[in-house]
Amino acid sequence: MAELSFPKKPYPTRGGVHAPHNKNTAHKQSVEMPVPKTVVLPMTQHIGAPCAPIVKVGDTVDVGQCIAKSDAFVSAPIHASVSGTVKKIDKITMPGGNRVDAIFIESDGEQRVSPDVKPPEVNNLSDLISAVRESGLVGLGGAGFPTAVKLSIPPDKNVDTMIVNVAECEPYITSDHREALENGWDIISGIMTVKEFLDIHRVIIGIENNKPDAIKALREIADSSVDIGDEIRVLPLKATYPHGAEKILIKACTGREVPMGGLPSDAGCLVMNVASIAFISRYLKTGMPLVSRRLTVDGSAIKDPTNVIVPIGTPIKEVIEFVGGYQEEPKKILMGGPMMGVALPNDELYIMKQNNAILAFGEKEARLAEPSACIRCGKCVSACPMRLLPLELCNASDRRDEDALNRLNAMNCMECGCCSFTCPAKRHLVQTIREGKAFLIQKKREQDAQNKGGKK
Amino acid sequence: MENKLYVSSSPHFRSNNSTRRIMLDVIIALLPTSVAACVIFGFRSAVLIAVCVATCVLLEYVSRKIMKRDTTIGDLSAVVTGLLLALNLPVDINPLIAMFGCLIAIVVVKQMFGGIGMNFVNPALAARIVLLVSFPSAMMHWVTVPGQPQGAMIDATTSATPLAAKAGTYSYIDLLIGRCGGSIGEVCAIALILGGIYLVIRRVISPIIPCVYLATAALMSLAFGLDPLYQILAGGLLLGAIFMATDYTTSPVTNWGKVVYAIGCGVLTMLLRTYSNMPEGVSFSILLMNILVPHIERLTAPRTLGFVKKAKGEKK
Structure with a gap:
C-alpha cells in the first residue's frame, strides 16, 4: 500500500449548508455544576441492548459504582454519578416516546468514591x-x-x-x-x-x-x-x-x-x-467511569448560555436553573443541536451520556414554518451531502413507493436535515424521508419474517 | 411546566429562503428589461405589462378560489408569469389577446395541473405558443421604433425581427441596446444579461443552463456557417436562455441534467432557426425539452456518496 500522507487541505465534499454558527459559549470557561439532589439514570443511554439494574431499591451506592449492565456485545454499563441511596426503579418516558426503566438515586451529597474505582491495567x-x-x-x-x-x-x-x-x-x-x-x-x-x-x-x-x-x-x-x-x-x-x-x-x-x-x-x-x-x-x-459530562446550555430562551460539566442523570430543569434559568418563556427545548437534536415534550427529563447540548428557544425560533408546494428549485439536491435527490425521496416516501425509495437510495440518507434547512418552500423533506426509511425497514422485516416462515 | 412546548422532528432551524423571495428576485432581475421595453417601445409596453400581470394575478386568485384551494398569489409566481408573458409579446398586440394568453398560462397550464411546481411546461411559454398558433399575424407584427435604420417614419411601420431581416440590417450595437424589432422583452440584450447576472449572484439560478444553452447555440451557428454572436443576441434566445429555460419547475434539478437539457435546447433552437419556416425556434425548443425533463432527470441522477456498483450476477 502506498505510504499514507497527510492532506494539506481537506478533500472536496459536496453539498452542505451555511447554517448560522451561533457559537455563543465558545469563549467561556466550562463551569462545574454542584451535585443535584436526585439523579435519574435510564437503562438506555446508548445504541444497543438496554442494561438491567444490578442494584435494588434501598441500596447505598458510591460514585463510579456500576449499577446496571448487559451481557449483550453492543451495550454499555451505567454507573452511579452520585453517592447516595437508590430510591426507586421505575419507568420513564424517553424523548423518543419509548418507556424504559430508570434508576432514581437520592444523593447524600458526600460524593464518596466507590472502592471499585481504580486505574485499569492495560497492556494490550x-x-x-x-x-x-x-x-x-x-x-x-x-x-x-x-x-x-x-x-x-x-x-x-x-x-x-x-x-x-x-x-x-x-x-x-x-x-x-x-x-x-x-x-x-x-x-x-x-x-x-x-x-x-x-x-x-x-x-x-x-x-x-x-x-x-x-x-x-x-x-x-x-x-x-x-x-x-x-x-x-x-x-x-x-x-x-x-x-x-x-x-x-x-x-x-x-x-x-x-x-x-x-x-x-x-x-x-x-x-x-x-x-x-x-x-x-x-x-x-x-479509573473513574463515565459519570459526568460537559454540555452546552444555550438558545434564545436561556439567560446565561454556558458550558457546564454535570453529573449524568441530572434533571434538565436544574441544569437550566444553574445557568440562570429562562429569560423568556421556552417554546422548544432540544436535546442536541438544532439540526439533528430531539425536541423534548417538557424539561422534566434527565441528562444522558450522549447529550452534548440542551437548547431552549422562545416563540420566534420555535414556531414551525408552514410548508408550501415544491417549486422544484433543486436547492435540496445541491445541499444534500450524500448526493441524493431529497425532493424525489420525499415524493416516494409520501407514496410509500418501495421501488422508488430503493432506487433513490433512501437508506443512504443520514438525516442531517440540510434539505429541510435550505428549502424555500419550507417543506418537511427530511422528516418525510424518515418516514420512508422507517417504511423500508418495516417492509424488510416483514420480508425476512416471511422468508423464515417459508423455510420451515 | 405549564406552557406547551413545540415538539417536532429535526431540523429545528430553517434558512430564510422563501418562494416569495425567489420570485421577487426574478421580478427584480426582469426590471431592467421591463424598463428597456418601456423606453424602446413607449408607454404601450407599460400598459401591456400591467394588463398581463394584473390578469395573471386575478386569474390565479379566482381559479384557486373556484378549486377551493388556498390562495397562492402571495408567492408572486403569478406576477412572474404575467411579466414573462408580456415581455414575450409584440407591443401593439390587442390586450384581449394578451389576456387570453394569461388564461392559457395560469388556468390551463398552471392551475389545472395542480398549481405552482406541478406544471410540466413553462406557463408563459406555452401561452406564447398558443397565441402564436392562434393569432399568427398579430403575434408577428413587429413595429419599428423611431431612429431605427429601416423605417424612420412613424412607430406604426412594421419591420422584420433581426432573424428575419437581411444580413447587415442590424449591428451588434443595435441588438445590444434593442434598436430592432421583436417582442418587447427580447430586444435589449444588455438588460437581459444584467438580469441574468443578478439571478446568478443571488443564487436564484445556476449559470449552467444559460451558459450551456448559449454555448451550444453558438457552436451550432458556427457549424451552420452563421455568425454566432449575432445568433445569440438576436431574437428571443437570451430571454429564453436566462428566464425561460431556467424555470425551476420545468428544468432538471440535477447538474448533469441541466447540461443535457441546455444542450438539447441549444441544438433544437438552431435546427428550428435554420430549417423551419419560422424565423424563431426558442419557445418550441424549450417547450419540447420541458417535456423531456423527467426522463433527463432519471438518466442523470447523481451517484450517491459511497455507492458501489453491484458486480454482475451478485444479488443482495
Missing part, C-alpha cells in the same frame, strides 16, 4: 477494549454508540487512519470546542494510547476553521515532541454543516467514501469524538 488491545467497556463510554458526540464496540475492529478490516472529530458543525454547540481548549493534553494522550494499541500510524484531527483558538491549541500539542513519528496532525475543515457527520468527515479528511450501508472501518477509518478520546485517557489514569 483486548485490555484496552475491556477497560473502555467497563468505563461505560459511548460516543459523546451525540449518537451514543458504545466505544468498546467501535474499537473492536473485525480482523478482516484494515484500519489505517484514526480521525478525531472536533468538527462540531451543529449551531450553538461548543462542548467539543471547550474540551479541545481545556483538555488538550488528555486528547493527545488518549490518541497516543488508542493509536498504539490499534497500530494506527495516521491520526487526523478534523476541526472546522471557525475555531482558530482550538486549532492553535491542538496544533501546539500535536506538533510538539510527544508526537514522535509526526503521526498526528490537525486538519482545519470548511465550516459548513455537516462536516462533523462521520461519512462526510471521512471524505474530507481522507478522500475515501464509506460504502453504502457500510461502516467507517470499510473505508479504513476509525472516527472518535474528541470528548470520548479525552475521556479514555482520563479513565486510564483515574
Whole structure:
C-alpha cells in the first residue's frame, strides 16, 4: 500500500449548508455544576441492548459504582454519578416516546468514591477494549454508540487512519470546542494510547476553521515532541454543516467514501469524538467511569448560555436553573443541536451520556414554518451531502413507493436535515424521508419474517 | 411546566429562503428589461405589462378560489408569469389577446395541473405558443421604433425581427441596446444579461443552463456557417436562455441534467432557426425539452456518496 500522507487541505465534499454558527459559549470557561439532589439514570443511554439494574431499591451506592449492565456485545454499563441511596426503579418516558426503566438515586451529597474505582491495567488491545467497556463510554458526540464496540475492529478490516472529530458543525454547540481548549493534553494522550494499541500510524484531527483558538491549541500539542513519528496532525475543515457527520468527515479528511450501508472501518477509518478520546485517557489514569459530562446550555430562551460539566442523570430543569434559568418563556427545548437534536415534550427529563447540548428557544425560533408546494428549485439536491435527490425521496416516501425509495437510495440518507434547512418552500423533506426509511425497514422485516416462515 | 412546548422532528432551524423571495428576485432581475421595453417601445409596453400581470394575478386568485384551494398569489409566481408573458409579446398586440394568453398560462397550464411546481411546461411559454398558433399575424407584427435604420417614419411601420431581416440590417450595437424589432422583452440584450447576472449572484439560478444553452447555440451557428454572436443576441434566445429555460419547475434539478437539457435546447433552437419556416425556434425548443425533463432527470441522477456498483450476477 502506498505510504499514507497527510492532506494539506481537506478533500472536496459536496453539498452542505451555511447554517448560522451561533457559537455563543465558545469563549467561556466550562463551569462545574454542584451535585443535584436526585439523579435519574435510564437503562438506555446508548445504541444497543438496554442494561438491567444490578442494584435494588434501598441500596447505598458510591460514585463510579456500576449499577446496571448487559451481557449483550453492543451495550454499555451505567454507573452511579452520585453517592447516595437508590430510591426507586421505575419507568420513564424517553424523548423518543419509548418507556424504559430508570434508576432514581437520592444523593447524600458526600460524593464518596466507590472502592471499585481504580486505574485499569492495560497492556494490550483486548485490555484496552475491556477497560473502555467497563468505563461505560459511548460516543459523546451525540449518537451514543458504545466505544468498546467501535474499537473492536473485525480482523478482516484494515484500519489505517484514526480521525478525531472536533468538527462540531451543529449551531450553538461548543462542548467539543471547550474540551479541545481545556483538555488538550488528555486528547493527545488518549490518541497516543488508542493509536498504539490499534497500530494506527495516521491520526487526523478534523476541526472546522471557525475555531482558530482550538486549532492553535491542538496544533501546539500535536506538533510538539510527544508526537514522535509526526503521526498526528490537525486538519482545519470548511465550516459548513455537516462536516462533523462521520461519512462526510471521512471524505474530507481522507478522500475515501464509506460504502453504502457500510461502516467507517470499510473505508479504513476509525472516527472518535474528541470528548470520548479525552475521556479514555482520563479513565486510564483515574479509573473513574463515565459519570459526568460537559454540555452546552444555550438558545434564545436561556439567560446565561454556558458550558457546564454535570453529573449524568441530572434533571434538565436544574441544569437550566444553574445557568440562570429562562429569560423568556421556552417554546422548544432540544436535546442536541438544532439540526439533528430531539425536541423534548417538557424539561422534566434527565441528562444522558450522549447529550452534548440542551437548547431552549422562545416563540420566534420555535414556531414551525408552514410548508408550501415544491417549486422544484433543486436547492435540496445541491445541499444534500450524500448526493441524493431529497425532493424525489420525499415524493416516494409520501407514496410509500418501495421501488422508488430503493432506487433513490433512501437508506443512504443520514438525516442531517440540510434539505429541510435550505428549502424555500419550507417543506418537511427530511422528516418525510424518515418516514420512508422507517417504511423500508418495516417492509424488510416483514420480508425476512416471511422468508423464515417459508423455510420451515 | 405549564406552557406547551413545540415538539417536532429535526431540523429545528430553517434558512430564510422563501418562494416569495425567489420570485421577487426574478421580478427584480426582469426590471431592467421591463424598463428597456418601456423606453424602446413607449408607454404601450407599460400598459401591456400591467394588463398581463394584473390578469395573471386575478386569474390565479379566482381559479384557486373556484378549486377551493388556498390562495397562492402571495408567492408572486403569478406576477412572474404575467411579466414573462408580456415581455414575450409584440407591443401593439390587442390586450384581449394578451389576456387570453394569461388564461392559457395560469388556468390551463398552471392551475389545472395542480398549481405552482406541478406544471410540466413553462406557463408563459406555452401561452406564447398558443397565441402564436392562434393569432399568427398579430403575434408577428413587429413595429419599428423611431431612429431605427429601416423605417424612420412613424412607430406604426412594421419591420422584420433581426432573424428575419437581411444580413447587415442590424449591428451588434443595435441588438445590444434593442434598436430592432421583436417582442418587447427580447430586444435589449444588455438588460437581459444584467438580469441574468443578478439571478446568478443571488443564487436564484445556476449559470449552467444559460451558459450551456448559449454555448451550444453558438457552436451550432458556427457549424451552420452563421455568425454566432449575432445568433445569440438576436431574437428571443437570451430571454429564453436566462428566464425561460431556467424555470425551476420545468428544468432538471440535477447538474448533469441541466447540461443535457441546455444542450438539447441549444441544438433544437438552431435546427428550428435554420430549417423551419419560422424565423424563431426558442419557445418550441424549450417547450419540447420541458417535456423531456423527467426522463433527463432519471438518466442523470447523481451517484450517491459511497455507492458501489453491484458486480454482475451478485444479488443482495
